[in-house]
Amino acid sequence: MTASSSRDPNAADGLRFLLEGALDYRGEWGAELTPFLMALESHAEGWMPDVVKGARRRKYSRESIVRALDERRDEHGASIALYRASPSVELMLDLNPSPRRGQLTCSLGIQPLSLFSGRERCMMFVDMVRNWAAHYPVDYAMAHSLADRQLAGAPYFGREEKAARREGFDKLYEVFWLNVFGPRLVEAAGRERMLTTPAHRVEALPNGSVLVVLRPTAADFTSEESRVAQARAHVHLRPELTFDTVLRTLRERSAALAPVEPRFHPDLAPLLSRLPEEFAISERQRKIAEFNAFRPPEPDEWLPVAHPSDVEEPERVRNSYGDLSESLVAALHTKVPSIFDATPESLTDLDLYFWRENFPERYKRDLIDAHTAPALGAYLGGVLVRRLGGTWIPRQNIEESQVRVGKRVWLPFLRARRHMQSRQALLDYSLTQFFREAERHRD
Template sequence: MMDHQLAEPISFGEDGVLRPKYSDDNIHEVYWLNVFGKKQIELVGRERLLSVPGSCVEALPNGSVLLVTHPTAADFGSDAARVAQARALVHLRPDLEFETVIGTLRERTLSLVPVEPRFHPDVEPLLKHQIEHVPLSERPQKTAEFNAYRPPEPAEWLPASAALSANVRRKDAVPSQYMELTRVLDEFLFYSVRSVYRVTPLSLTEIDVVLLSHVSLRLGGAKDVAHMVPAVGVYLGQVLVKNLGGEWILRKQLEESQVRIGNRVWLPFVRAQRYLSSQQAVIDYSLTQFYREAERRRS
């Protein structure tokens, strides 16, 4: 699959439609395992196909020809396997230069060398999720990019001395809205975060992962963001209150409310506004990182 993806046998046209890269029946690539059909046999010649150098060349009962270039698939990227692959293609395509073909195959092998993930711990679950949705052939390069990625340090906080004063006396003002807004959030998440009503740090990570998958589908514009900011902000604030001993500083304008922890006040609604602005923002301003920063700074 990795070799096939790197060869790019199909691509998107200008109209966005996926179509074959080549419009003819010529043999443009040879892989570890190949089956040549009637048109290709007629084009190249059965005798030439059956004489191709390879580990296994066999005429199949239906008239097609099977070619395996190297004994084992596991080392398809080894130099010996690449040489065998190049020789087979040049045999079938005498118009190609061996050195050019082997050079291209060796470049593919280099691009497939595995890269060990060393992701920033605050966003590791999100980047692992992203890697799983990257084509196999692109994972080493993308893993290297993610290893170098560092999310912006959370800036949605103020010294406690700079906090806005509370102008809502009812201590249950936020809790009274909490369940309703959590239901709104649950619906927005396709009811896919089972821990959403547990209000834990793990819940935040699960929300991050779900929104990372669906935010481009669900955030149609400013109206959607405005609708979801209160729900995400209240939920994030409640996680701080419940798990870090935070205290709400309530404001008549809900989105001005803050959570005091130690000598800082945290601004969950400001974070939510940034977080919901784009798919990349879900990583740059993740709820998980915000929580972990508050946890580190709570003393």
């Protein structure tokens, strides 16, 4: 299990912690977890979880944890989650009480990372991890920026997933802010070399592991001083690497995470401002830069002069457009609740939904062309009618059907068909931009 990261595009980076330790299970969850929970309760200053989730949610207590574990137990063990809303905390615990080699896996995410800017809180976190690693012998444990860890290639570091899971942390791939190297890694690097790592704190643990903490604080990992310290420790433990090469890679990662100010196309800003949250946190700044540079084609689905209606019963055709629109609402109202409102914001929510789902490329083309695109065109035209005072001008060829707004007539069915051609077309021919353009020409 993994700790979730916030989907807010403005969310700060978070601290990511992983530990896989040996579990000496003797038939009582409470007894085996007591050292873990004691360390958590005494060191989680400012971010202590307050909710336990098993089969249902309960207020944090040791009794609640035992009950949740009993509820979630199966032949493989038990998994529970501990939460806190503010700051955002998600702690996943997996317990596998195998008689051959029991295992406790802890996955912890805390946001924002700025919570760990101060020395005192960071050292409390380090002491908590030290207590855990001393009681539950580990192969490897780490704590670091979530975004930077992603850029480092964790957790597989270029290996195939199956091979990585089989081999585990079989060699030292990276040195993070906090590291606990188990006996196998200590032996591979050389115990004396490990204990002389240039770092803020290096400590041998009673079970043969070694704790290495690069710097007093975790949040400043992109600073030049931190990157130099990280490179020195990495090259010390992997002498076949070169300092300049490692440092250059770390600086590139820092540059990739440097904040980029959003400067989106004004008509598309309501949509583009929400897209970065759909990417891993390590990619968001690069995506903001890409979306800043994106300039969609100007909408040309309009005419300066209306083509007169060529249908025999215009009112009946207009009603059929309403039926088409209602079919879209019926199909998507649970996934896009604002679709009931028929507002500009509803159009942006639809843009986002179709993009997130990669709708044009995931669903059958004949279904899209015959049903989705016409229903979307009817809905889009309906929003122009309701919100801009437009008037339908029906045509036998549905893509020629128009909505008069001000001195122009707009072609919503044509726009909807273009919109549904590909994932990129969802941005090139967004509903949001089309509405804004029509709005500007209302008077």
